[in-house]
Amino acid sequence: MTCLCELCPRRCRADRFREGGAPGWCGALDRPRVFRWGPHFGEEPPIVGERGSGCVFFSRCTMKCLYCQNSPWSWRGKGEDRTIAELTEIFRDLAVKDRVENWNLVSPTPYLPFIREAVKPLADEGIRLPFVWNSSGYERVETLEEYRDLCDWALFDLRYSDDRTSREASAAPGYVAASRAAVKWAWANAKTIVRILVLPGHADEAIENLAWLATEVSNEVPVSVMAQYTPAYMGLETPPFDRSVAEDEYESVTEAAADFGFENGWIQGFEASDPKLALLGENMGSDHGVVK
Numbered sequence: 315m316t317c318l319c320e321l322c323p324r325r326c327r328a329d330r331f332r333e334g335g336a337p338g339w340c341g342a343l344d345r346p347r348v349f350r351w352g353p354h355f356g357e358e359p360p361i362v363g364e365r366g367s368g369c370v371f372f373s374r375c376t377m378k379c380l381y382c383q384n385s386p387w388s389w390r391g392k393g394e395d396r397t398i399a400e401l402t403e404i405f406r407d408l409a410v411k412d413r414v415e416n417w418n419l420v421s422p423t424p425y426l427p428f429i430r431e432a433v434k435p436l437a438d439e440g441i442r443l444p445f446v447w448n449s450s451g452y453e454r455v456e457t458l459e460e461y462r463d464l465c466d467w468a469l470f471d472l473r474y475s476d477d478r479t480s481r482e483a484s485a486a487p488g489y490v491a492a493s494r495a496a497v498k499w500a501w502a503n504a505k506t507i508v509r510i511l512v513l514p515g516h517a518d519e520a521i522e523n524l525a526w527l528a529t530e531v532s533n534e535v536p537v538s539v540m541a542q543y544t545p546a547y548m549g550l551e552t553p554p555f556d557r558s559v560a561e562d563e564y565e566s567v568t569e570a571a572a573d574f575g576f577e578n579g580w581i582q583g584f585e586a587s588d589p590k591l592a593l594l595g596e597n598m599g600s601d602h603g604v605v606k
């Protein structure tokens with residue numbers, strides 16, 4: 315196991331993988347910390363399937379988004395430290411009792427070595443589900459390579475196209491290069507869905523990311539365009555993050571997705587009363603055939 319942590323692009327080199335070690339920038343220590351877990355039906359259709367996605371929400375995060383809706387566990391670490399054996403039982407329950415479609419690792423990066431160790435005994439028993447690596451996109455390709463066995467599906471954000479915004483809003487220097495490299499890696503190595511969360515006042519960055527994706531990767535990448543931004547936490551006092559996305563901002567992004575030729579994927583309804591995902595193009599078919 316790595317001695318000093320360099321799992322995420324921050325590479326803070328915390329000496330955290332031993333008892334009594336120092337927490338990393340993200341707050342992670344020498345045990346996996348889990349906020350909650352269970353079947354989840356709010357992800358994109360191929361991830362949810364019929365029986366739901368087995369989400370494990372890990373505490374802590376490698377970014378600190380001032381508008382984060384999950385701040386109690388992402389910023390403040392709410393959750394419980396688990397032993398590897400306890401984490402094994404969480405994965406077992408999801409697979410055997412809940413019979414979920416996959417193990418959905420939500421913000422797993424600080425805990426990858428522990429996750430791999432936890433699923434080993436299950437694999438020995440023949441219990442294996444696909445893994446969903448569910449992430450802000452702030453990843454290192456070296457880490458993705460090292461843990462590619464935990465990435466059958468990459469469910470990655472492309473959140474910013476300007477590092478000034480990523481630094482100011484998420485304390486994430488180098489986000490643009492890191493997330494784009496991660497998406498390129500994902501498209502070459504895993505089933506991929508790229509989430510485009512439209513942020514108030516930053517629709518232009520969503521459009522720039524769609525343009526980059528279409529020209530530098532492919533417009534066949536399934537994208538999930540999301541209108542669901544809701545002000546939370548410090549975003550409530552930090553314009554423009556203190557408001558919802560305006561309808562015309564959102565439309566500019568969905569129109570750009572169509573103009574760039576994206577046909578695989580989903581568009582979230584704009585109204586909160588209409589949260590369902592509409593298909594972007596005609597290519598989906600009834601089996602949600604977006605997988606590469």
Ligand code: SF4
Pocket residue numbers: 319320321322323324325326327328330337338339340341342376423424
């Ligand atoms: S995962 Fe956490 S501890 Fe590891 S490099 Fe990133 S911020 Fe530091």
